[in-house]
Amino acid sequence: MFLLAVSILSAPGAAGSTPASDPFQPRNRLVAHTHDSGFADAHDTYNGMSCGSDGRIYYVLSSERFDVGAQVYCYDPQSEEIRHVGDLTEACGEKGKQTIVQGKSHVNFMEMNGKLYFSTHIGYYSLIDGMEKPGIPPSGWKPYPGGHLLSLELIMHEFEDFGVGPAGEGILTTSLDSKRGRLYGISWPKGYFFRYDIARREWKNFGLFAAQGEDGRGADYRTLCRSIAVDTDTGSAYFSLSTGDLMRYDYDKDEVVPVTGDNLRKDYFGQYDPTSPGHMGYNWRQTFYRPADRMIYGVHGNSGYLFRFDPAQERIEVLDRITAETSKASGMFDQFSYGYLGFAPGPDGRTIHYLTGGPIYQDGRRVAGKTSTAMGEAKGLENLHLITYDVETRTYRDHGAIFYENGDRPLYVNSIAIGLDNTVYFLARITEGGKTRTDLVSVKPVAPAGSE
Secondary structure (H helix, E strand, O other), rough: OOOOOOOOOOOOOOOOOOOOOOOOOHHHHEEEEOOOOOOOOOEEEEEEEOOOOOOEEEEEEOOOOOOOOEEEEEEEEEOOEEEEEEEEEHHOOOOOOOOOOOOOOOOOEEEEOOEEEOEEEOOOOOEEOOOOOOOOOOOHHHHHHHHEEEEOOOOOOOOEEEEHEEEEEEEEEEEEOOOOOEEEEEOOOOOEEEEOOOOOOOEEEEOOOOOOOOOOOOOOOOOOOOOOEEOOOOOOOOEOOOOEEEEEEEOOOOOOOOOOOOOOHHHHHOOOOOOOOOOOOOEEEEEEEEOOEEEEEEEEEOOOEEEEEEOOOOEEEEEOOOOHHHHHHHOOOOOEOOOOOEEEOOOOEEEEEEEEEEEEEOOOOOOOOOOOOOOEEEEEOEEEEEEEEEEEOOOEEEEEEEEOOOOOEEEEOOOEEEEEOOOEEEEEEEEEEOEEEEEEEEOOOOOOOOOO
């Protein structure tokens, strides 16, 4: 099970280079390696992974079943071994209770003092008017009991449960202030914003900020923010609203206040009706705080624009469009209705890695998908591209489209973890032997010119 770098091949449809004269075809093709975790029920995972300080890749494989919970795994790049760490429902003390299981973790692992912190979410849904709602329990089963905050100790792989979030909802978004020992979260479907003080074991629910969230209808509907950016220098925590407004948790005052200096309603991002489902509106899609320049870097999912937010000046600077080269050539948004979550800095702290879509052209025509949808989904088939962006030199690079060794495309990719050697890991659909599962995938970026 060796990690594969870029192969330069000339066979049609194989990995390698394509003529640079055709802007509608990927310039390069990357060959990715699949890993088998042994979980046949694994379904699409959103976030749910990170590289620990021990160099291992920790990840969650989700389940859409009411009776089979999500599973946690650990991959060791040195030994190339995968270890099953645990069952999320069992880690939450709910195994055998006939409640809808903990089917997801919708957040990345966040490390502090030798432990990874994260949260759980519902994975079993009912489709109502084309929209995902918490699953209606089958006969003999009880409703979903709510998402938990958890930690996972890195050496012994022991879980600690900190309890259930507000209103028995799933936990959609979680971030950690590792300097102050605070967790911040947004629940689903209504969207309660809360904090949790780890040392004091203290919860505080600040209420709703996005109407009735994704539980609302008509004027009460708002798509919820998927990323809370924590300024570890001041302790402030920021989240977006689909209207484009930004909110700030003030650590000193222990309250949530509006950001008045700027907002995300940028012409470059597009025009959105915040009350309509099927897009993220003006919400940012994914963010991270960079201590080196005290900036929050983010991507607007639908348009693919990279920006940075200066918390001190309350000012947003749009930097570049980091969609695939083929997307830029087509001038079209990508096919995943919410945009992509696979956005993270590498080990050097300056290189952003972004996994995003790129259009497929056949016989000179773009393969089009649905024109609209009422939920987060892929509206059509597209290639998966790896983009890097150096924030200090403002250098963009499309490393090419990613394919498996058998030529298949990775699908439903909304996760990323960067290994200590810059190997890129993600979770994607894999079809083998006529069966499809979600599992761990790894790929190497193109090496810079003049290096090995």
